[in-house]
Amino acid sequence: MKLKPNRSSRYTSGLVCTFADRPERCFFFELDKEHREFYQDVCNLYEVEALDWIVHRTGGGGFHFISPTMISKEVWKKLHRELADINPKCPMTTLRIEPNKHPDEELVWYNSHAEVMNAEPQENNYQMCAYLNKIFGVKFVGTGAGEMKIVKYPLPLREGEIPL
DSSP: OOOOTTEEEEEEEEEEEEESSOSOBOOEEEEOGGGGGGHHHHHHHHHHTTOOEEEEEOTTSOEEEEOOBOBOHHHHHHHHHHTTTTOTTOOOSEEEOSSOSSTTTHHHHTOEEEEOOOOSSOOBBHHHHHHHHHHHOOOOOOOBOOOEEEEEEEEEOOTTOOOO
């Protein structure tokens, strides 16, 4: 497979917001370093929508927000529209789940904060909760069925890196 010219031969894993066998989605969002001033706005959106969520640091100075709460495609689109001005690269359909994009990223990656809303009638995906609990040591409770999807994809080139 020929890689795009801006991609390296290094690969990472990404958690997908959709499920293999369900119509619902989970809401992911990313704040890059240049968008950090909107951190509280993103947190407030998750809380207002009563979504369970975790946020963790990235090695590039930003944050990844992940919710295991299963929502409809219409709600998912609405939430992204509400945050569209913050990060125009969203909607996040896949979010990197390995600390391997930036040098020494593993030193900050696991610094996380979780909020558990346990709001009825919404439910969290069981597989995604178990995965996030294992990786980040949080205590999400999942009851919703649905096969979680993880994909592999090439990382962008680092400064000075030459594509193969």
